[in-house]
Amino acid sequence: MGRKDTSYDALYASFEERIEQLKKLPKMKEESSIEEVIEENGFGRRDFMKWTGMMTALLSLPSTFTPLMAEAVKVADRLPIIWLHMAECTGCTESLLRSAEPTIDSLIFDYISLEYQETLMSAAGWQAEQNLERAMEKYDGRYILMVEGGIPTGNEGSFLTIGGHGKKGKDIAIEASEKAAAIFAIGTCSAFGGVQAAVPNPTGSVALSEVTHKTVINVPGCPPSEKNIVGTLLHYLLYGTLPALDVYNRPKWAYRLRIHDLCERRGHFDAGEFVEQFGDEGAKDGYCLYKVGCKGPYTFNNCSKNKFNQGTSWPVQVGFGCMGCSEPDFWDTMGTVNEPLKDRLYNTTFGGLGADATADKIGIGLLTATAVGIAAHAAIASVKPPKE
Template sequence: MDGFNAMFEKAKERIEILSSLESTKEESIESMLDKKGYDRRDFMKWAASITAMLSLPSQFTPLFAEAAKLADRLPLIWLHMAECTGCSEAFIRSDAPTVDSLIFDHISLEYHETLMAASGWQAEENLEHAMKKYEGKYILLVEGGVPTAMNGMYLTLGAQAKTGLSLVQEAADKAAAIFSIGTCASFGGIQAAAPNPTGAKGVDKVVNKPVINVPGCPPSAANIVGTLMHFLLFGTLPALDRYSRPKWAYGNRIHDLCERRGHFDAGEFVESFGDDGAKDGWCLYKQGCKGPYTFNNCSTERFNQHVNWPIGAGHGCMGCSEPNFWDTMGPLEKPLESHLVGGLNKTVDNIGTTLLSATVLGIGAHAVASMFVKNSDEQEGE
């Protein structure tokens, strides 16, 4: 509890600092919330969900509520590199409060090529003005891999044809914090897949400052908003794993909390898409699900306002939040031989299930035992 108490006091100090900063909006966030029809109960429910998502005690809920009300004190600059804009699509679908009331009305989004009205010279002027006016204060979010081959000439932006590489480096140098949004910005993504002719890299490989990676193709809106809220309240980076991903979001494997985990433990696998096992929601491992070696919270947060996710819809995890997933996680609809116990993948039909390496994947002994019990029962019944 001493650690949480220290965090609590630090958060209170952070609230005082944010309160002293000049608002970028003419109207207060509280006033906007009232106009949007959100009462205090709804707003506190949202703050409580953020608190729980970040694995913090409930006493932090009022602080997150206060931090959200002061969110317009921290301007955002969102840059697009080599990407499909899917991460922005995920971001604008954050659900409660809605994106326009929480993100765009409350947080000062100074630059976003997809969403802003300005274009051409005016857009570039807005970006340069924001970087100068809020130097050392703004949060930089980058979407997309950064091409580095030919000195970055595979991607040029705007009327001045600046390279994406130079633009990211310039913006990062003046930012208070840097977030890589999506797998492309975090690790290069599909742009960095072999043979990677453009030399695409993650943002952290081209700047000299700490970067928080929020991978996924796309990441859930919850992971984006939660990471922003953590920095807003504490002013520091959250606890990160070895790939600079927030542990609160990427600390568990998809497999750990998967709704089909019980079928995995029982050795019940979909043998082909559309079979009876698929209809009954059995485990998709044998159809190439990468959940046992992918770290993300998709199984709990889901997508489209928490309605569903790929495994729930009947297709295995592709491992999209892992580095180099396009090269290392294929083929997408077959198990990875590199992660199987030697030889067993060749006799999968005889054994009745595929035994995963407990050393590599950390699968519990109970799961291994249950597979063989199931197989033994089936053989006795024949």
């Protein structure tokens, strides 16, 4: 739709107003601008606008909103960010920053005002503690909190006790959440507990949302796409409110559809063409990976659109099935990696939803138990009479 649409006119105007409000906030990096940072790293104006156009499309906005997206990026440093590391491997941070060459996503992450980030900051010891305390006090009610890692609650929450004051990780997360304007759980560990929460969960690791009464936006994945991280931030910059969320508090713009819906192997699934074992002829011809354990039919994410390694590829493209890493308790509920799920085989559907269901249609209580109608779907596709 174009700008002539009344609803889009109103949205466009609200974005303009929001950006003007952000411009009035003090700039935290007077010595540089995002345009300078991008140019210094070999990207021109055209590259930047191409990237903003892609992010506009990812957020399901018309292309006419691209200039506003660019303006939003320019004021990204007006909102301070506190990034906490809890029980995790730092993979989410590493995947965002350790690409072979700088990407615009990672440059924007470098440009924003990170008031506290243990992996990146030079401060240590009491100075690091002081930085965190001062940032929470100075920007009380204004900062965005990003948390990477599950929150350990076992042994009276004594895990992750750090610093001279002996603060527990759980208490730090709760305190930082109370003073935040918005809270993002980055990665599956923070969103759902992750591998730390797998049975028997010795540290009592839980999702960030279980230790705070405030709404947490979950950006799951192991790791999540850098575009899902930056896109969620840009959504908040433009709208000034939380995005539309699914039943697991994931942004719908990124997690509305399943891996199965967007997969380049979907045509082979519809034709009933499956890889029976790794290395067979079907594998060589790019057949569907369901029978060798792909969890795409149960997993909501946009990996096939964003891909990884600077957009080069993603697991299914190179012949390995989706592990379901953006789903709650995937380590326990997704079963053996290279086998279909025994409790969700493809011979039945729930209420006719099955293969075409969404997280919202099925609901939080049924999503993890519903069967997926893959065989029925494939069978129907294979017995359709040929066109005359």
